[in-house]
Amino acid sequence: MKRGLMLTGLLILVLGGVHAAATSNAQTVANVNLNDGPYSDAHTVAAVPPNTGVTILERRGGWYRVRLASGKDGWIPMTSLRFGSTNSAGSSWNASDFNLFESGRAGGSGTTATTGVRGLNTGDIANARPDPQAVNELDGWTATPNQARQFAKQLSLRAQKIPYLPDAGGK
């Protein structure tokens, strides 16, 4: 039962992901240059006006590589884009890039899959009945600092000192 629930939940994400990946899903929020690389001093390929729909191809640091309706592609700063409501509750744009979800079993429509989604809303929190045993069980999954360091090493993650950011205020 529990598995069935989880599976339907996952299928919804599959369907959503496939759907979202196929559409132009973001809009420019200002005049922005389309560059030939993810750098501010890269060569400008085109000037793009606000409210232009683009398709996201990939992200590198603070830059997205996007494709315009004309077929032209290039790089723009990530915060020059707004991701409009896609009407999709599913996984986001490039989930399908990972082939995370094989579509073999996802032949149905979104509607059949909506049963059994496990929600968590303000009411669920406001009425939660404590489960102390679940807290105890977390001990079985923790990592030691040495294990975490080994794990980091596998991806060549290197720790470094970086100061915290200032509060920009004005919210």
Added chain:
Amino acid sequence: MKARLLFAALIIGAMLPGVTGAIDLGSLFNTLKTVKQAVKPADLQQEEAIGQAAAATLLGAAKPIDNAALQRYVNEVGLWVALQSDRPNLPWHFAVVDSDDIDAFAAPGGYVFITRGLLLHMHSEAELAGVLGHEINHVVMKHHLKELQRAARIDLLGQAAQYELQQNGHNTELFNKVAGATRNLYSKGLDKDDEYEADRMGVVLAARAGYDPYGLLAVLQTLESIDPKSGRVQLLLATHPSPASRIAALSAEMQGRMDKYGNQVEGTQRFANEMRQFVAAAKK
């Protein structure tokens, strides 16, 4: 016991200069005040006891997913990020909880939970690190702890009461008080400034851990793209500033300061492998 020893040591320490000169009552008083502030509200034992009750309440609403490999993965990413924080030695516990809705939570003492729905909306380990970094900083800054202490009026919690809270006294008055305060706090949310602070600190923790620091910003853009009418983000939006205002604040704060870390590790492949295995296990 520990607190009492520290207290005694500090009093002796404060009085020692008085042996060679005149006893400075003013400075002794200040020392006592400092000791009181340092020991009482933030005492680690108390924080852990409050955290256990808060975590039990949250896990009552959404259970941890029974998949050891997945939970282990999230604990490894989470601890590696937490080791870069100002409280690396807390007993950090991370868990993915069983909900398709999109949210993440932190509880005092080092508990961090993320829903399956949020996890499966991510694209890389750098995004996961950014979200966990945000939650880790709620713990580091004691955002929930302060609110829970105030709401449950347990700022003057004595050692006997702490003991009571820790003795699996699930139905004790104190446990119930913390559980009640947790239900209230986590359904209405923290002060918005706490969320902005956790965002800008989370970005830095991810960067310190060697990840691309733009992961959190990418997740916020994903959140912005989810239709509120879908219901998937009801709790998140009820308890946080809008994704748009978080993106605006974060991009202003990161401007010119994080660019040089943009080429750090994204961990897309390792993340995808873990998610693939998780999805495959769920299908069995």
